[in-house]
Amino acid sequence: MQQKLYKLLHEYYGNVNLHFEVEKVLKEARRSIDYNNPFKNLVITILSQNTSDANAARAYLSLERVIGELSPRKVFATRLEKIKRAIKVCGLYNSKARTIKNLAKYIVENYDSDLSRLIKMPAEQARSELLKIPGIGEKTADVFLGYVMGHDVAPIDTHIRRVSQRLGLVRSGAKYSEIQEALKHSFPRGKLLRGHELLIRLGRDFCKAKSPKCSECPVRSVCKFARESSIS
DNA sequence: GCATACAGCCATCATGCGTA
């Protein structure tokens, strides 16, 4: 199924921009986000945990309204309560505010506010550095590796976990690393990050947790779950 | 001491039900 899954997804979604929700919010606010800035990228990744991309973008813009252009030093100097109020719109504001503060503290104290040294590290080393920061988990670290450092990785979120299990790529209850390994074998080299985006979109559009739309799904021909549910 | 399992965090969204 290696190339077929990717081919089907790519044929269905083409080169569609899968971040249109964020761009809509930015357009409405007449603002932009500098994704090339590693710190800002990490902040928006943290904000996007457990919420829609649109709400993450709203929280990010709100945070910039409150404290100005984001930098590790500025965030480190900002009171936790102020950050919480600013990002309330995206939910889990208590823990996200702590994580953002921890991130800023770690960068100020260990990298003198400059992440360029981290970006030059080998992927595994950079990943383990990020995982030292409380609130940064495997998924967030892998998003950074992929989008900021340009590595070919597939961050695993619960959409991808669910879709991978239903497709039959991994067993039920598979670990994060097992799913990543399975995806390496399911997508062409150099396309893992795009594959990650496509699977998330598929999970949102068709392979929903409740009432999946198997009959309309573009990858039903290679899906174990679709085959089994059509038999029963 | 280490690995694993599980509850809790909290806003959002989907679903089902009752009412007008």
Added chain:
DNA sequence: TACGCATGATGGCTGTATGC
């Protein structure tokens, strides 16, 4: 049919409990 409300599921991570 349309609307409002209640309920439960979702999502990434932390902290605690449990077993080895």
